[in-house]
Amino acid sequence: MTTVFALDKSQNAESFVSEAFSGEKPEIQKLKLDADLKKQIKNILGHRMRGSRLRYWQKADRTVWILEEIGKTKPITAGVVVYAGKIEKLKVLKFRESRGGEIRYPFFTDQFKGVGLDDREDLDKSIDGVSGATLSVRAMKKLARVAIILHNHVTNQK
Amino acid sequence: MKTYHKFRRWHRAFGVIASLFVIVLVITGLALNHTDRLKLDQKFISSSMLLDWYNISLPDDPVSFATANHRVSLLGDKLYFDALELEDRPEQLVGAIEINGSIVVAIPGEILLIDQGGDLIEKLTGAEGVPSGMQRIGLSPENNLVVEAAHGEYLADLDSLIWDEKQIPGTTWSSSSAIPESLKKTLSKVYRGRGLSFERFLLDLHSGRILGNFGVILIDAAAVLFLILAITGVWMWSRARR
Numbered sequence: 001m002t003t004v005f006a007l008d009k010s011q012n013a014e015s016f017v018s019e020a021f022s023g024e025k026p027e028i029q030k031l032k033l034d035a036d037l038k039k040q041i042k043n044i045l046g047h048r049m050r051g052s053r054l055r056y057w058q059k060a061d062r063t064v065w066i067l068e069e070i071g072k073t074k075p076i077t078a079g080v081v082v083y084a085g086k087i088e089k090l091k092v093l094k095f096r097e098s099r100g101g102e103i104r105y106p107f108f109t110d111q112f113k114g115v116g117l118d119d120r121e122d123l124d125k126s127i128d129g130v131s132g133a134t135l136s137v138r139a140m141k142k143l144a145r146v147a148i149i150l151h152n153h154v155t156n157q158k
Numbered sequence: 159m160k161t162y163h164k165f166r167r168w169h170r171a172f173g174v175i176a177s178l179f180v181i182v183l184v185i186t187g188l189a190l191n192h193t194d195r196l197k198l199d200q201k202f203i204s205s206s207m208l209l210d211w212y213n214i215s216l217p218d219d220p221v222s223f224a225t226a227n228h229r230v231s232l233l234g235d236k237l238y239f240d241a242l243e244l245e246d247r248p249e250q251l252v253g254a255i256e257i258n259g260s261i262v263v264a265i266p267g268e269i270l271l272i273d274q275g276g277d278l279i280e281k282l283t284g285a286e287g288v289p290s291g292m293q294r295i296g297l298s299p300e301n302n303l304v305v306e307a308a309h310g311e312y313l314a315d316l317d318s319l320i321w322d323e324k325q326i327p328g329t330t331w332s333s334s335s336a337i338p339e340s341l342k343k344t345l346s347k348v349y350r351g352r353g354l355s356f357e358r359f360l361l362d363l364h365s366g367r368i369l370g371n372f373g374v375i376l377i378d379a380a381a382v383l384f385l386i387l388a389i390t391g392v393w394m395w396s397r398a399r400r
Contacts, residue, residue, distance in 0.1 A: 013285035028286065028319050050245060052273075053280040055319070066285045077283075093285075 012093045016079040017057050017064050020089065026059040029154070037153055044121070044145045045069065054150065061155060062088070065147045071097045071136040078140060080147035085155075086116040087144055100133030103140055112140075117148050162397050169390040172383055179380040186364040190357070198357035206350075211368075214353035216346045222337045223254035227274070230254035230263050231337055233349050237265070239276040241344045243352065246270065253295040253332030255303065257316070262303055264295045269303075271316070287321045296331035304329045 018025050031054045033041070041049045057064040062083045068075040077094035080087060090112040092104040102108065111127045118124040123145060129137045193199060203209065222231035228240050232251035237244040239261070248265035255262050260279060263270040269288050271279040282288050291308025298304050303314040304326045312321045337345065359368070366373030 013283070017285065030317075051278045051280045053271075055280070055282075055286050066283070079285075 012091075013066050013077070013079055016091055016093060017066075020062065020064045020079075020081040021057070021059055024059075026057050028055050029058055030055060031150065031154060037149075040121070040149055041146055044142050044149070046142075049146075056150065056154065058154060063147075063151045063154060065150055066093065067143045067146060069139040069143050071095075071100060071139045073097065076103075076136060076139050076143075078143050080144060082147055082151035085148060085152060086114050087112045087148065089113065090140065090144055090147075092140070095136075097136060100130070100136035102130045103133050103136045108137070108140075112144050115144065117145065117152075121145065121149065162394065165390050165394055169387060169394060172387055172390075176380065176383045176387055179377070179383070183364060183380075186360045190360050190364060193357050196356075198360065199355050201356045202352050203354040203356060203359055204351055208359070209350045209354060212354055214350050216342070216349055220337060220345075221251045221334050223251065223332050223334055225254050225256040225261055225332075227256065228254075228261055229337065229341060230261065231341075231345065233345065236349065236352070237263075238345060238348070239263075239272055241341065241348050242276040243348060244270070244272075244276070244278070251334075252292045253334075255295060255297050255332045257297065257301060257303060262295065262316070264292050264305070266292065282316075282319070286319050289321060294331050294333075296326075296329040298326045299328040306331075 033049070033052055033054060038048065054065070056066075062081065065080045065082070066077065067080065068077050070076070074096035076092060076096065079089075079091045079093050081089040090109050092109065095101050095104055108128075108130055111125075115123050115125045115127075123141060127137070127141055189196060189198065217234045220231055220233045222229055230251065231238045232248065235247045235249065237246050237248060237251065246265060246268075248268075250266050252264035252266065254264070259274060261272040261274075263272060267284060267288065267290065269282040271282070273279055284290060289305050289307035289309065289312050293306045293308070295306070296304045298313060303316055305312045305314060305321075310323045311325050312323055313326055314321050362368040362373075366375075366377035369376065
């Protein structure tokens with residue numbers, strides 16, 4: 001019997017998750033989104049998050065989330081590693097828009113390292129925008145906030 | 159003085175013709191300037207006449223899969239759960255089956271788990287182990303998901319997300335079938351009803367493209383007309399001051 005994690009768009013996502021745990025990927029977890037969590041996420045995204053369940057990976061105080069949010073018209077897939085309530089790494093795994101692709105580069109994504117949430121559940125450090133990619137930048141900031149909220153939720157409940 | 163009166167007559171005549179264009183351009187222009195606030199891209203035209211004018215009709219080659227209690231169809235790039243439009247815009251629909259009350263829909267690179275009401279439970283992608291190059295999906299004799307993909311056949315445990323590469327004899331494969339007439343009628347209404355946004359319609363009205371190339375030339379002519387009116391107006395104003 002072979003357990004296979006076949007790859008698709010997420011050759012990226014697969015290696016992203018493995019790298020986050022130094023190659024020792026933990027078992028995938030399941031998070032059912034309750035009404036409170038959904039409301040919290042809706043407040044950040046400005047719309048309800050699709051689906052009632054999310055998958056994530058966790059080992060000790062480190063979690064990895066693969067999330068999607070619309071930039072201008074198409075979804076952007078991002079991977080977020082959160083450690084002890086702060087973002088350790090954010091990577092754009094799939095960018096489908098025709099403009100604003102600059103947000104894939106480290107000069108933008110590295111700004112999220114070490115960022116957490118303040119009392120108002122906003123990012124506690126300002127993130128510089130990228131001209132011509134306002135909506136994509138906004139989407140990434142929202143996903144960063146959502147990932148930390150989800151991390152705090154799953155780490156606090158255990 | 160003769161030239162002045164001639165210009166004045168032209169100015170009046172052109173002014174009446176131009177007023178029609180001005181009204182259309184001002185109304186559409188004002189609305190388009192506030193597209194986001196008015197959510198014009200999320201509101202749709204329902205007039206059959208206009209939808210026919212735009213040739214918006216059901217695609218000739220819909221792909222549709224029946225599950226135990228529902229039907230999943232792809233019309234163009236729009237995905238429907240019975241007559242409910244889903245948010246996903248796949249290029250292809252690989253198959254749909256029902257497992258323990260959940261509907262499993264396979265589209266390239268992704269598996270959507272949908273509840274009986276049409277709400278998405280979760281979307282599984284390659285990150286969660288969905289095999290690449292899915293060709294068809296089916297139901298194993300033990301009621302589990304089987305995926306035939308580019309590199310082999312997989313038996314999936316959707317709970318723990320384990321994908322075992324192995325052949326499953328006795329798999330019932332999901333196969334496409336014709337959409338029943340009654341659903342087709344409803345889908346046609348729903349599909350057409352989401353085919354033409356107010357934003358698109360107003361943009362085409364503003365640019366003249368609603369009448370094709372002729373409309374564009376017409377709006378160009380109107381622009382020249384406005385220029386003539388501006389020139390004759392200023393000229394007459396300067397003459398009247400003397």
